Amino acid sequence: MNTDLSFKIADFMQKQFLFTFDGRTVTAETNLFESGHLDSFGFVELVTFLEQEFAIKLSDDDLLSNRLNSLASVTAVVEEKLSRVR
Numbered sequence: 001m002n003t004d005l006s007f008k009i010a011d012f013m014q015k016q017f018l019f020t021f022d023g024r025t026v027t028a029e030t031n032l033f034e035s036g037h038l039d040s041f042g043f044v045e046l047v048t049f050l051e052q053e054f055a056i057k058l059s060d061d062d063l064l065s066n067r068l069n070s071l072a073s074v075t076a077v078v079e080e081k082l083s084r085v086r
Helices: 003-017 040-054 060-064 071-086
Strands: none
Touching: 003 040, 003 071, 040 071
16 A cells, blocks of 8 residues: 555545544544444545545446445555556
C-alpha cells in the first residue's frame, strides 16, 4: 500500500468524518459502513474527494462493489486507477 496516498485519504476521512484511525478500534481494514463511521452522504463526499484530488473517475462497478468500504480498500482502488493513468 502506498503510504503517502493512504495518509492523504486517511487525513481527509479523519477530518471530514471526525474519527481517528487509532490502530485498535478503527484500523485500515475496518469496514467504515459497518462500524458507523461512514454513511451514504459521507460516501458521496469521499467519492467526490477521490475523483477531484487524484483526477480519477470511479466507475459504477467501483461504486456498487464493496471495494470502497475501508481505508485499505479505498487506497487500493485509487492506486489501481492511478496506475492505469500513468
